[in-house]
Amino acid sequence: MPKTKIDPWDFHDIEDYRNLFSEFGIGSFEKFRSKLSMNRYIRRGIIFGHRDFDRIMDAIENKKPFVMMTGLMPSGRFHFGHKMVADQIVFYQKMGADIFVCSADIEAYCVRGISLEIAREIAINEYLVNYVALGLNLNKTNFWFQSNYVVPYYRFRDMLSKRVTLNELKGIYGDISPGKIISVLTQSADILHPQLEEFGGPKPTIVPVGADQDPHIRLTRDLAIRFQSEFRLMQPSATYHKFMRGLQGGKMSSSDPKSYIALSDKPKGAIKKIMNAKTGGRATVDEQRDMGGVPERCTVYDLLFYHLIDNDKELMNIYEECKSGELICGECKAKCVDIMIKFLDKHQKRMEKAKTLVNEYLSKNGYN
Amino acid sequence: MPKTKIDPWDFHDIEDYRNLFSEFGIGSFEKFRSKLSMNRYIRRGIIFGHRDFDRIMDAIENKKPFVMMTGLMPSGRFHFGHKMVADQIVFYQKMGADIFVCSADIEAYCVRGISLEIAREIAINEYLVNYVALGLNLNKTNFWFQSNYVVPYYRFRDMLSKRVTLNELKGIYGDISPGKIISVLTQSADILHPQLEEFGGPKPTIVPVGADQDPHIRLTRDLAIRFQSEFRLMQPSATYHKFMRGLQGGKMSSSDPKSYIALSDKPKGAIKKIMNAKTGGRATVDEQRDMGGVPERCTVYDLLFYHLIDNDKELMNIYEECKSGELICGECKAKCVDIMIKFLDKHQKRMEKAKTLVNEYLSKNGYN
Numbered sequence: 001m002p003k004t005k006i007d008p009w010d011f012h013d014i015e016d017y018r019n020l021f022s023e024f025g026i027g028s029f030e031k032f033r034s035k036l037s038m039n040r041y042i043r044r045g046i047i048f049g050h051r052d053f054d055r056i057m058d059a060i061e062n063k064k065p066f067v068m069m070t071g072l073m074p075s076g077r078f079h080f081g082h083k084m085v086a087d088q089i090v091f092y093q094k095m096g097a098d099i100f101v102c103s104a105d106i107e108a109y110c111v112r113g114i115s116l117e118i119a120r121e122i123a124i125n126e127y128l129v130n131y132v133a134l135g136l137n138l139n140k141t142n143f144w145f146q147s148n149y150v151v152p153y154y155r156f157r158d159m160l161s162k163r164v165t166l167n168e169l170k171g172i173y174g175d176i177s178p179g180k181i182i183s184v185l186t187q188s189a190d191i192l193h194p195q196l197e198e199f200g201g202p203k204p205t206i207v208p209v210g211a212d213q214d215p216h217i218r219l220t221r222d223l224a225i226r227f228q229s230e231f232r233l234m235q236p237s238a239t240y241h242k243f244m245r246g247l248q249g250g251k252m253s254s255s256d257p258k259s260y261i262a263l264s265d266k267p268k269g270a271i272k273k274i275m276n277a278k279t280g281g282r283a284t285v286d287e288q289r290d291m292g293g294v295p296e297r298c299t300v301y302d303l304l305f306y307h308l309i310d311n312d313k314e315l316m317n318i319y320e321e322c323k324s325g326e327l328i329c330g331e332c333k334a335k336c337v338d339i340m341i342k343f344l345d346k347h348q349k350r351m352e353k354a355k356t357l358v359n360e361y362l363s364k365n366g367y368n
Numbered sequence: 369m370p371k372t373k374i375d376p377w378d379f380h381d382i383e384d385y386r387n388l389f390s391e392f393g394i395g396s397f398e399k400f401r402s403k404l405s406m407n408r409y410i411r412r413g414i415i416f417g418h419r420d421f422d423r424i425m426d427a428i429e430n431k432k433p434f435v436m437m438t439g440l441m442p443s444g445r446f447h448f449g450h451k452m453v454a455d456q457i458v459f460y461q462k463m464g465a466d467i468f469v470c471s472a473d474i475e476a477y478c479v480r481g482i483s484l485e486i487a488r489e490i491a492i493n494e495y496l497v498n499y500v501a502l503g504l505n506l507n508k509t510n511f512w513f514q515s516n517y518v519v520p521y522y523r524f525r526d527m528l529s530k531r532v533t534l535n536e537l538k539g540i541y542g543d544i545s546p547g548k549i550i551s552v553l554t555q556s557a558d559i560l561h562p563q564l565e566e567f568g569g570p571k572p573t574i575v576p577v578g579a580d581q582d583p584h585i586r587l588t589r590d591l592a593i594r595f596q597s598e599f600r601l602m603q604p605s606a607t608y609h610k611f612m613r614g615l616q617g618g619k620m621s622s623s624d625p626k627s628y629i630a631l632s633d634k635p636k637g638a639i640k641k642i643m644n645a646k647t648g649g650r651a652t653v654d655e656q657r658d659m660g661g662v663p664e665r666c667t668v669y670d671l672l673f674y675h676l677i678d679n680d681k682e683l684m685n686i687y688e689e690c691k692s693g694e695l696i697c698g699e700c701k702a703k704c705v706d707i708m709i710k711f712l713d714k715h716q717k718r719m720e721k722a723k724t725l726v727n728e729y730l731s732k733n734g735y736n
Contacts (some may be wrong), residue, residue, distance in 0.1 A: 158477070
């Protein structure tokens with residue numbers, strides 16, 4: 001039996017990802033996989049790489065304090081691509097992490113031209129509501145808007161500016177503007193500030209990112225070291241995950257509604273998107289029965305693999321039935337639609353409750 | 369009688385300064401001189417130029433709200449060069465301005481590598497104490513550290529970054545670094561933020577500066593306009609003053625103690641500096657009796673002209689006696705020493721009281 005049959009998840013562009021290990025020193029996540037196999041993304045190798053995760057594993061195993069930090073980009077609807085990070089936040093909260101989540105509204109303003117008011121609406125109604133519906137305890141979460149936080153954070157960010165050169169930023173980010181510089185420094189402050197004395201001092205910090213974010217992780221890790229004379233900062237740890245493709249096969253993008261299913265999509269819209277999704281099917285049914293499908297190329301399989309089927313055996317069956325030509329795209333889509341409708345229905349009911357919780361949280365913290 | 373005899377103050381490098389009128393559109397301050405002749409710097413043409421001062425004059429005359437904003441660079445001792453700005457702060461406070469003074473500690477950190485702790489000490493013990501000793505009512509002053517202020521200020525500054533390009537900053541400031549960019553944006557936020565809604569909305573704002581600061585004033589005035597869709601901001605007004613030369617004839621600089629007399633200098637040190645100061649004297653006493661001195665080149669005359677002699681007639685006498693050869697440098701220095709010692713004695717007694725007031729202010733505002 002070929003390797004891909006034994007391990008139906010270890011494939012998406014894996015060759016590209018593996019280059020990251022040798023080229024940039026990202027470590028393989030393999031050694032943590034069995035210890036954290038309760039997490040679907042880890043178990044299935046979607047989280048495939050890391051930097052300094054050992055100290056996070058150590059904190060989890062020994063119940064020592066650690067931080068999980070992530071940011072949300074308030075620029076569109078919350079979809080299944082975003083769910084992957086949301087699930088990781090909830091996972092780390094259960095593992096004992098002190099959760100730090102920021103709304104990157106300054107970045108949205110400076111780099112994407114989104115007003116702070118709109119960014120705020122999106123952060124609250126799309127992100128926070130979905131996070132809570134997915135299981136986040138907001139009352140045990142440090143949530144902030146980059147535009148509306150605390151002085152030690154802004155002070156620290158300004159100090160970061162002294163430790164980086166323009167050429168370095170150009171090297172990392174290409175064309176750079178004052179707005180982008182503010183945005184980049186803010187991102188680093190987002191990641192590092194939970195270690196300031198005002199926030200309890202140095203501690204392991206895990207930042208789950210897509211591999212495309214590694215340059216920023218490297219910069220921030222460097223910045224942590226460059227501050228040794230002024231602050232004791234541990235270099236932040238990171239995990240790297242693969243990306244779900246968009247439903248048309250290209251990138252999943254908030255600006256292309258056909259490429260994603262939002263978690264607040266109406267059933268009818270979601271069904272239509274699944275029925276139109278790009279699969280790994282063959283030109284004709286006969287050909288597919290004969291040659292089998294290619295789940296590696298199938299965006300419907302992506303949905304099942306990343307989100308909709310948690311049971312490995314069940315997923316494996318689908319994978320093998322597809323490969324063997326037994327399962328045809330139409331049936332598979334119908335199955336996916338079925339699970340999706342149930343998921344959305346349950347989730348959207350949770351969203352209603354979550355809205356109340358989010359509003360209570362915002363009131364309690366003076367945001368309303 | 370030549371023009372310089374009639375107007376003994378309208379000379380220092382005036383040709384250079386006049387170029388500013390035509391080249392950069394700085395207006396002559398002449399038309400406000402008689403209305404504000406109670407101010408020595410205005411009366412003597414030390415404040416020689418302006419942008420949009422009419423709206424400040426209007427606010428003064430009609431008792432309408434206006435703001436005076438200035439910053440201090442906490443990087444050395446408070447000397448007679450700094451006194452010129454301090455006197456202007458006190459003057460505008462008496463004229464009814466709402467005073468905004470910032471300690472540019474982020475600029476000192478980012479651009480000059482001075483730690484925030486040291487910058488804080490200097491701002492308090494050198495600047496605030498001298499300001500209060502010179503007549504500033506700190507309790508009616510909005511004072512802040514750039515590193516420790518309020519969220520609307522930081523938010524606004526981040527938003528400024530979106531309205532300026534890197535090439536523009538390079539054009540104005542030459543080599544630019546992330547630290548300098550933060551510093552420049554912070555300066556603009558310093559000047560403009562008193563007009564935010566959180567601070568009572570748009571109002572005339574006067575920023576007294578040396579002519580070398582005009583590029584920054586121009587940028588900030590441009591930024592005010594570029595924000596029209598988001599904030600209503602009036603373009604800030606500015607006045608431009610001449611600089612006192614250092615006691616050696618070159619630049620007066622905090623990093624060269626021979627170039628200045630600090631307001632906390634011991635009498636002995638001050639006397640020595642005056643005795644060693646560069647004058648407009650001739651090679652020999654005979655020559656000077658014969659040809660007369662050149663007060664235009666004399667740094668001792670500068671001290672009298674800018675600070676030590678408020679009575680115009682008294683100053684005029686010294687000027688004419690010097691020109692005629694009647695007053696020789698030795699006698700003149702002795703006269704200057706005499707006035708200086710009296711000034712320092714009185715001022716340093718006031719500084720002792722001021723220290724108490726500054727400490728009370730800092731405690732009351734949670735800075736201690």
